Amino acid sequence: MKKQTKAAIFAVTIIALAGSVTLAADTKITVIPKPTQIKPSPGHFIVGQKTAIYAQSGCSDVENVAKYLSEQLRPATGLSLVVLEQSKAQVPADSFLVTTENSDSALGDEGYELLVTKTNVVLRAPKPAGLFYGVQTLRQLLPPQIESRKKVLGVDWTIPCVEITDKPRFEWRGSLLDCCRQFMTVPFVKRYIDLLAYHKMNRFHWHLTDDPGWRIEIKKYPKLTEISAWRNSGPGPLRSWDNPPKTDEIYGGYYTQDDIRDIVDYAKSRYVTVVPEIEMPGHSSSALVAYPELSCTGGPFKVQNTMGISDDVYCAGNEKTFEFLEDVLSEVVELFPSLYIHIGGDECPKKRWEKCPKCQARIKAEGLKDEHELQSYFVKRIEKVLLSKNRRLIGWDEILEGGLAPQATVQSWRGMKGAIEASQQGHDVVASPTSHCYFDYPYSKEQAASFPDWMSVLPTEKVYTFEPLPEDLTPAQQRHILGGEGNIWTEVAPQEQVDSRAYPRLTALAETLWSPKELRNWNDFSGRLQSHYKRLDVLGVDYYKEK
Ligand code: TNX
Numbered sequence: 001m002k003k004q005t006k007a008a009i010f011a012v013t014i015i016a017l018a019g020s021v022t023l024a025a026d027t028k029i030t031v032i033p034k035p036t037q038i039k040p041s042p043g044h045f046i047v048g049q050k051t052a053i054y055a056q057s058g059c060s061d062v063e064n065v066a067k068y069l070s071e072q073l074r075p076a077t078g079l080s081l082v083v084l085e086q087s088k089a090q091v092p093a094d095s096f097l098v099t100t101e102n103s104d105s106a107l108g109d110e111g112y113e114l115l116v117t118k119t120n121v122v123l124r125a126p127k128p129a130g131l132f133y134g135v136q137t138l139r140q141l142l143p144p145q146i147e148s149r150k151k152v153l154g155v156d157w158t159i160p161c162v163e164i165t166d167k168p169r170f171e172w173r174g175s176l177l178d179c180c181r182q183f184m185t186v187p188f189v190k191r192y193i194d195l196l197a198y199h200k201m202n203r204f205h206w207h208l209t210d211d212p213g214w215r216i217e218i219k220k221y222p223k224l225t226e227i228s229a230w231r232n233s234g235p236g237p238l239r240s241w242d243n244p245p246k247t248d249e250i251y252g253g254y255y256t257q258d259d260i261r262d263i264v265d266y267a268k269s270r271y272v273t274v275v276p277e278i279e280m281p282g283h284s285s286s287a288l289v290a291y292p293e294l295s296c297t298g299g300p301f302k303v304q305n306t307m308g309i310s311d312d313v314y315c316a317g318n319e320k321t322f323e324f325l326e327d328v329l330s331e332v333v334e335l336f337p338s339l340y341i342h343i344g345g346d347e348c349p350k351k352r353w354e355k356c357p358k359c360q361a362r363i364k365a366e367g368l369k370d371e372h373e374l375q376s377y378f379v380k381r382i383e384k385v386l387l388s389k390n391r392r393l394i395g396w397d398e399i400l401e402g403g404l405a406p407q408a409t410v411q412s413w414r415g416m417k418g419a420i421e422a423s424q425q426g427h428d429v430v431a432s433p434t435s436h437c438y439f440d441y442p443y444s445k446e447q448a449a450s451f452p453d454w455m456s457v458l459p460t461e462k463v464y465t466f467e468p469l470p471e472d473l474t475p476a477q478q479r480h481i482l483g484g485e486g487n488i489w490t491e492v493a494p495q496e497q498v499d500s501r502a503y504p505r506l507t508a509l510a511e512t513l514w515s516p517k518e519l520r521n522w523n524d525f526s527g528r529l530q531s532h533y534k535r536l537d538v539l540g541v542d543y544y545k546e547k
Contacts, residue, residue, distance in 0.1 A: 030531035031140045032507050033200055033514035034524075035166035043118045047077060047142070047157040054092070056099035057085040061128035064269070066098045069135045073142075078151040096121045098131055104165075110202070110271075111167025114138070116159050129271045130167075133200050137164060140535065147538040170468060172430050172483030173513040174203030174275070175506060177498070178440075180210035180286075181238055181307075182490040183253035184498070190266050192498070195541065197270035199510035204267055205275045205342060205485055208255075211304040212238065214286040215254045216276070216335075220327050223290035229254040233305035237492035240452070241308040252303075260335045268337075275394070276336045280325060281378050282348030285310035287324075294321050296356035307452065307491045311351045316378045317358025326385050333389045340409060341386055345379055345395030369402075376402030383408060394430065397422070411485070413437075420470050423480035432485040436466035439505045440489040443544055452492060460529075460546060463508040464522055483513050496542075503536060503543035504529060 029038055055066035063083065070081045081096075091097045103124035104113065112125035112134035123134040141159045145152040175196055177184065184192075193204050208216045214228035233239075234249035255263070267274045285301060292299030296315045304310055314321045332341060350371035353359040359374060368374050375398070383393040383405035394409040397418025404410070409428040412418035419429045431437070434456070441455040442448040448457050468484045486502070486509040493501050511525060536543050 028528075028531060029141065029160065029162065030528040031137055032525070032528055032532050033511035034519050034528070035137060035164045036516055036519075037163075037165040039163040041117075041161045041163070043161045044158040045116050045118060045121055045161065047073065047079065047081075047159065048094070049079065051079070051081055051094050051096070052092070053081050053083045053096040053098065054086040055083055055097075056101055057087070059100065059128075062098055062100055062131060065128055065131040065135060066096075068132070068269075069096065069098065069138070072135065072139055073146065073157075075150060076146045076148040076152045076155075077157050079157075091120045091122055093119045096123065098123050098134075100125060100127065100131070103130075107165070107167050110171075110200075111165075112137075113166070114162070114164040116141070116162050118161060121159060129202075132197075132271045133166070136198055136200055137166065139198070140532075144531075144534040144538050147535055168200065168514045169516060170481075170483030170513045172203055172485075173201045173510065174205050174430065174483065174485035175201060175502070175509075176205035176207055176277075176432070176485055176487040176489075178207040178210070178488060178490040179215050179255075180207055180213045180490075182494045183213065183215065183251075184495045186255070186259050186263065188495055188498075189263055192502075193263070193267045193270060193272050193274075195502075195539070196506075197272055198539075199507060200514050201506070201510055202272055203275055203483075203485065204272050205277060205487075207277045207279075207489075209277070209279045209286065209344075210283045211285045211308075211310045212306075213252050213303065214290075216260065216278070216332070217254055217256045218328050218331050219257070220331065221291065221324070224287060225254045227290040228286040228303060231303040231305045236494055238305075238307045241306050244306050257331075257335060264336060273338050274336055275338045275340050275342055276332055277342035277344055278325075278328060278332060279344030279346075280382065281314045281316060281375060282346065283309065283344055284314050285312045288312055288314070291324065294318065294324055296352035296359060309347050309349060311349045313348055313352060314378075315356060315358055316353060316374050317356060317360070317362040322381060322385075325382060329382070329385055329389070333386075333391055339392055340394045341391050342394045342411070343379065343382055343386075345375075345399040346397075346413070348375055348398065350375075372402035374402070375399075376405070379408070380405045409482070413487075416470050419468075419481065420473065423470075423473055423477040426480065428480050428482050430482055430485055431468040432487055433466075436463055437484060437486050437509065438489070439463075439486050439501045440491070440493055443505075443546055458505070460504050460508045461522060461526075463505045464512065464520070464525060466509060466512045467517075468513070484509065499542040500544040503541050504533075504546070505544075507532060 053066045055063045066083045103126045105126050109127045110129045112130035114134050115122045125131045145155050214224045217225050230252035232248045233245045233251045234247045264274050286303050288295040289301045289303050353371045379399050386393045397412045410422035411430045415433050419431045422429050441458040442451045469478050
């Protein structure tokens with residue numbers, strides 16, 4: 001690199017650090033998450049009637065990104081930008097070029113470089129995922145009205161001239177959505193995924209089974225959707241254990257296997273991997289309502305219609321439990337291409353196991369010390385099932401108790417302790433501590449007054465301080481930290497409230513997981529967020545308005 005170029009990059013970095021990059025035409029680059037490197041220059045590119053999109057020839061994934069770009073721009077502009085195959089090395093004037101050719105391999109699987117000049121827009125990336133993220137940046141470089149689904153008149157569709165080089169800090173940038181405590185419709189789930197992709201997030205952690213409802217169709221066990229998916233609560237936030245609902249109104253729902261395939265495909269086209277979560281051994285009582293023979297006591301049970309954790313869990317001494325779960329997981333892996341399958345593993349009360357003759361016999365036969373080791377035995381058996389299907393197990397940090405399954409990945413939620421322990425043991429980690437990543441919690445003290453008392457206050461500014469890499473880890477241990485997740489548990493968040501739980505906190509998390517640590521600056525971010533709100537407004541996101 002030339003000395004001059006280096007100096008220029010340095011100068012721009014300084015400007016970028018100091019605040020939003022201000023351009024000659026008074027256009028600000030307010031992209032969230034903040035790109036690694038931004039070099040603005042005067043002028044802008046105008047998207048108009050004659051603008052074309054050229055895509056590298058012979059690569060369907062690249063062509064799909066080009067088509068996606070055209071589709072994103074069509075409704076608001078009313079322009080149908082043609083997607084053409086690139087035939088010459090030269091980029092014609094008044095066009096976009098989308099290509100994986102001649103890109104810098106150091107940008108990795110998800111990075112991209114974007115060069116906007118007055119004559120054209122060149123988007124290069126080593127891999128199609130990077131091109132997809134380049135398109136997300138382009139959307140945010142255009143006026144906010146670009147997100148309108150209806151034609152907008154009187155707006156100049158300009159993109160400021162700029163050179164952006166960008167790649168993510170972490171490979172796992174996720175969000176959990178709990179569709180058990182509250183059922184969410186298929187279009188809503190797709191929109192949730194869309195908004196994740198818009199913020200360059202790439203994992204949708206789908207919480208599909210829990211005490212208050214089982215939400216995934218399993219062909220071999222039809223009673224899971226006939227019985228376990230429905231509860232007597234009516235709609236709305238769940239009430240507490242000691243104050244059950246005063247109605248018998250049926251509430252629930254489930255996703256058919258066709259729904260799931262549809263959602264998984266949709267997510268794939270947005271470079272989002274859907275990681276399903278099938279809870280075991282605890283948080284599983286909805287399954288026991290339909291199949292009480294899998295419990296320690298034999299039931300009968302009712303689908304829980306309140307918050308709280310059920311004492312009834314899968315019997316760990318009964319072979320039928322493992323047959324059932326193996327069958328369920330066989331159907332799950334057919335539906336979800338994700339390498340990782342989440343098995344929950346959190347908050348499993350040991351009360352039933354302590355009194356259950358079968359569980360006690362298992363402890364004895366396997367030479368286990370106690371019920372914690374019985375849970376570890378359970379998880380290790382399930383890991384073998386997943387490994388035999390070429391999948392990897394991920395579970396909440398309780399799976400550390402009684403000994404970690406040999407190849408398990410740990411999702412740390414009770415602080416970062418689990419993350420540290422697991423990575424020190426050489427295991428991969430996804431970090432989502434309640435302190436920074438629980439977006440079901442209230443934003444403020446005032447809001448907290450009407451929320452369950454286990455929840456602490458989590459303003460966006462605190463989310464922005466989230467650091468997934470604990471300092472006291474060695475570099476080798478740090479490499480085990482894959483990234484993080486923002487979790488939307490929904491005990492008290494029906495579908496219509498999910499937006500305001502997630503946003504703006506997810507925008508802050510997206511930046512902590514994508515952007516270089518050195519660029520982190522709350523004042524700069526909150527300035528960009530003010531502009532970003534205009535985009536969220538047009539997207540129809542009902543974000544929470546923090547004072
Ligand atoms: C803890 S996080 C849970 C969830 C609840 C959440 C509420 C975790 C692994 N378990 O079941 O919904 O707290 O904040």
